Amino acid sequence: MGQDRTAVEMAGVTVRVVGRTLLDAVDWRVGHGEHWVVLGPNGAGKTTLLSVAAAMRHPSSGSASVLGHRLGRVDLRELRRHIGLVAATRRLVDEELMEAEGLTAQTVVLTGHTGSSAPLWDRYGPGERERAAALLADLGCKDLADRPFAVCSQGERGRVRIARALMPDPALLLLDEPFAGLDLPGREDLVTAIEELAAGRPALTTVLVTHHLEEVPATTTHALLVRDARVLAAGPVATVLTGPNLSECFGRPLALDRADGRWYARASRPAG
Numbered sequence: 001m002g003q004d005r006t007a008v009e010m011a012g013v014t015v016r017v018v019g020r021t022l023l024d025a026v027d028w029r030v031g032h033g034e035h036w037v038v039l040g041p042n043g044a045g046k047t048t049l050l051s052v053a054a055a056m057r058h059p060s061s062g063s064a065s066v067l068g069h070r071l072g073r074v075d076l077r078e079l080r081r082h083i084g085l086v087a088a089t090r091r092l093v094d095e096e097l098m099e100a101e102g103l104t105a106q107t108v109v110l111t112g113h114t115g116s117s118a119p120l121w122d123r124y125g126p127g128e129r130e131r132a133a134a135l136l137a138d139l140g141c142k143d144l145a146d147r148p149f150a151v152c153s154q155g156e157r158g159r160v161r162i163a164r165a166l167m168p169d170p171a172l173l174l175l176d177e178p179f180a181g182l183d184l185p186g187r188e189d190l191v192t193a194i195e196e197l198a199a200g201r202p203a204l205t206t207v208l209v210t211h212h213l214e215e216v217p218a219t220t221t222h223a224l225l226v227r228d229a230r231v232l233a234a235g236p237v238a239t240v241l242t243g244p245n246l247s248e249c250f251g252r253p254l255a256l257d258r259a260d261g262r263w264y265a266r267a268s269r270p271a272g
């Protein structure tokens with residue numbers, strides 16, 4: 001779906017709820033095959049932005065197109081089949097149910113084929129099972145296939161969630177704080193897994209929401225900084241991820257370092 005080279009296009013997107021503006025006149029264009037990071041302080045509007053890109057939420061005003069389809073003029077269920085979403089909250093997927101039912105990691109991945117929280121066994125053939133196993137292997141966790149999801153570590157769950165989101169072979173993968181709760185090795189493994197995804201699937205477009213520069217994969221091509229519901233800067237990482245831009249975004253003086261293609265931020269101290 002969507003023959004043009006734009007994965008997400010927003011023009012003047014504003015999202016309002018009673019008494020509040022969650023997004024204010026956002027212009028944003030994500031090209032196919034680009035890998036974006038969205039950064040900003042708590043409450044800035046990152047998740048709201050991602051929910052519009054995920055075709056989960058309509059703008060109150062302005063226009064948004066995802067994979068070439070204008071929201072409001074397209075069957076959202078059909079469009080969402082082409083979007084992989086790993087959400088920060090459990091609202092979209094009932095992981096408690098998955099745990100209570102004792103689903104294995106591979107079955108959790110299989111449910112991505114049907115977009116359901118419970119497995120719909122009559123919809124999964126040998127092809128789907130092979131694909132689920134291959135995706136677990138791609139994410140570096142094929143040994144987890146038969147392990148109950150309930151006993152998987154937070155890091156393992158993070159990778160299983162991404163494998164699940166990839167099950168329908170989406171053109172667009174949206175990751176909302178996938179590193180939350182991970183320890184250092186878990187974070188590094190997940191960063192590596194995302195970098196390998198980007199390298200191995202040139203057609204895939206990704207958008208990652210995170211709070212920490214340390215979590216930005218080296219394969220990231222573009223960045224968007226959001227503050228107080230507005231876009232502060234958006235464009236190629238080299239121009240957007242700068243100390244002055246991040247200082248303005250987070251409201252304190254920050255210094256930014258880069259090593260091995262990754263980014264590191266810290267409060268800048270007066271020279272002494």
Ligand SMILES: Nc1ncnc2c1ncn2[C@@H]1O[C@H](COP(=O)(O)OP(=O)(O)OP(=O)(O)O)[C@@H](O)[C@H]1O
Nearest residue numbers: 017018020022040041042043044045046047048049
């Ligand atoms: N339905 C709603 N009604 C009122 N306020 C809302 C609603 N949904 C979100 N908000 C508020 O809008 C602001 C932006 O929320 P959003 O979740 O997009 O921020 P965020 O940048 O993802 O934040 P965080 O980093 O803390 O996850 C927050 O202050 C949030 O409390």
